[in-house]
Amino acid sequence: MMDLIKIRKVEKHSEMKPTLLNLIDAEKGFKWSNGDHDTDVKYNVSKTDWEQRPSNYVDFYLTHIKEYFEEYDFVNCSQGRVHNVWFHQYHKNDFHGWHVHGGCQFASVYYLELPNKKFATQFYDYNKYEVINVDVEEGDLVIFPSFIPHQSPKVLDDGRKTVISANYSFEELKKFYYEFDL
């Protein structure tokens, strides 16, 4: 299952980072926590815009990142659909427990700030009953089928982790994948 998790280096990361952080800083956002509620998924995130109106940073982000959403493994799409984009900013003791993303084919996580790789996304291999750590660093974009369980482990130091996530689907494939001589 691990080969379904794709890691891409975003080439323009260092150019994009200050602009995206400024735009996210300007966002009001809110603290997102299940608090005392005994929910299946537990979460405590200091600042997010989850399920808010589309924000200024989204256009900028998608303009720079869309090309990465058009290919996955050996398949390219000629038409894709981004369902939603949101950011999470994690401070000490923040986390987002095990979950999947519904209503889409792929989920993605872009590490806008990742001062400590120990607190990167973890995946769960439900065939082997194992937690999988992926080797990512700031500036990486992880793309994976949205049904793979994953979590953001609790941040235990004073570094701030900022990710931009997106859900998307392929709607049409590029023709050359299915036009061949038999």
Ligand SMILES: [Fe+2]
């Ligand atoms: Fe997620």
